[in-house]
Each structure stands twice: as structure tokens, then as C-alpha cells.
């Protein structure tokens with residue numbers, strides 16, 4: 001056995017080389033949209049670092065986790081004495097300074113039974129400012145045998161001083177075609193199903209696997225797809241009312257609710273992007289993959305009513321909005337309002 005993560009071969013090659021050449025860094029940051037395998041890659045790197053095979057007891061090449069020794073198995077389950085996992089606290093959905101302080105103490109101890117003491121800090125963009133500042137100290141003072149693995153949606157959402165002290169791996173979705181092949185191989189699902197899921201998730205394998213396991217998620221996508229179509233003919237007040245769904249909450253469990261809203265906005269934009277990319281391709285008379293018969297019929301009907309230029313502008317507007325949502329502090333509601341302001345233009349021009 002070896003690395004089983006799919007779609008990030010370049011990253012696996014580099015990480016393996018770091019171990020083989022004895023050039024392992026103190027801190028690594030894996031960034032990219034959720035659902036592409038950031039945490040899986042970090043955990044497999046942790047396995048490769050602490051696999052018993054590395055000290056010659058089990059025959060395997062250094063840099064490749066055997067996936068069979070006790071260390072590999074325990075790390076895979078995220079339960080190993082020398083592995084600390086830091087995730088956002090459930091009540092606030094953020095990583096708190098107390099968690100970092102506790103980690104600092106743990107890291108100061110020698111590894112209990114492994115080569116390295118490893119900390120995995122997941123979704124580090126949720127860390128509070130004081131947690132990020134405390135972590136900066138951890139980065140500077142971490143002992144020789146400690147390795148810090150961070151995951152985040154994008155490096156831009158972290159303190160630059162943290163990013164500059166990490167080896168950064170910017171992960172990208174595998175791409176629709178590669179994801180289709182990988183999904184079919186991994187799960188044995190039929191080719192059409194693999195194509196549909198990889199197209200729906202823009203080639204993000206982790207997300208595709210989650211959809212595969214959750215039929216209600218597919219229903220939600222259907223709803224969003226149809227909302228995108230009906231908003232084309234909605235009045236401006238109706239469109240703004242839709243944008244209001246993404247308004248930040250100032251009461252109750254605020255942070256949790258606002259993260260849910262941001263995720264919904266992300267999913268909405270991704271689904272509409274899929275819709276408009278297909279409309280654009282049909283306008284250009286290119287083939288589109290069959291995602292869903294109902295969607296295909298509606299997309300084709302829409303493509304007959306709009307120009308390819310208008311479709312291209314919608315794609316650009318959606319990509320831009322998605323990018324702003326992921327990399328700035330602009331509120332989802334404001335971004336949606338700006339987007340929906342011109343939403344009916346393609347039909348008016350068509």
C-alpha cells in the first residue's frame with residue numbers, strides 16, 4: 001500500500017521527496033476549496049512521516065505510508081498518541097487561543113513513540129486573531145521533532161507571517177474528467193453516475209463522494225438550480241428578497257449560522273456557475289456532459305433564448321463573485337445583491 005489520495009499527484013511527489021531527502025519542513029499549509037482532500041492529504045503525509053516502515057521494521061520505501069502498521073492505522077483514524085488534531089470548536093466554529101496554548105504545551109514534549117510529534121490544525125482560517133498570533137509563536141518556537149500541518153480555504157485568509165513560515169501547497173480540484181475516472185475506480189459506481197457527480201462538484205472528489213452518500217444534498221442542488229432559472233424572470237425586489245436569504249445574523253448562535261450562510265452562498269454560486277457554463281457551451285454548439293436529464297432540457301431551452309456573449313458574461317460574473325466570497329470579507333448578502341442586480345440581463349438582451 002502507499003498514498004491512496006487521488007488527484008494531487010504533484011503534491012504527493014513533493015511530500016514524498018521531502019521525506020526521502022531528509023528535507024522535511026517544520027510547517028506545511030494545504031489550501032484549497034472544501035471537499036478536495038486537504039485533510040486527507042495532510043493525514044497521509046503524517047502517516048508517511050511516522051510510518052514504522054521508515055525505521056526499517058516493515059519493508060516499504062521511505063516516504064510511502066504502508067497503511068498497515070499500527071501508526072498508519074491509528075493516524076488514519078486520527079487517534080494516535082503523537083498526533084494532535086485541532087479543529088474549530090463546535091460552539092463557535094472557530095479555533096481558539098486556548099487550543100493553541102494547549103498545543104504549545106503538547107508540542108514541547110518529546111514524541112511518545114513516533115519519529116515526530118505532529119499537529120494537524122484543520123480549517124485554520126477560522127482561527128481567531130489571538131489564536132493566529134499565539135500560533136505564530138508556536139511556529140517560531142516549535143521543537144525539532146514537531147511538525148505542524150495546517151489546512152485552510154485560502155492562504156489569503158491567514159496572517160501573512162504565518163503563511164510565509166509554511167511550505168504552502170495550493171490544491172486544485174482534479175478536473176471533471178480526471179475526477180470521473182477516479183470516482184469510478186474508487187467506488188465502482190457506474191460511469192454516468194461518476195460523470196454526473198464530478199461535473200456537479202467541479203471535479204472536487206471529496207465533495208463528489210459526500211454527494212454520493214447523501215441523496216438529500218442532490219435535492220438541494222436541484223432546488224438551487226431551479227431558483228437560478230426562475231430568478232431570471234423575477235422582478236428586482238424579488239431578486240433582492242432572494243439575496244436577503246444570505247443576510248448575516250446578529251443574534252443566536254451567530255458565527256455558526258453565518259458560516260452556514262456562507263456555505264450556502266458558495267453552493268448556490270457553484271451550481272449557477274455550472275448552469276451558465278453549460279449554457280455557454282451549448283451556445284457555442286459544444287457538447288456538454290449529461291448531468292441530469294431535467295437540467296439538460298432546461299439548460300438547452302435557456303441557451304436558445306440568450307446570446308453566447310451574455311452567457312459568457314454570466315460565467316465571468318459568477319466566477320468573480322465566488323472569488324470575492326472566498327477571498328474577501330464582503331458579506332454573502334451584498335455579493336448576491338450585486339450579482340442579482342443584473343441577473344435578468346441575458347434574457348432582456350437575448
Ligand SMILES: [Zn+2]
Nearest residue numbers: 051066069072
Ligand atoms: Zn505504516
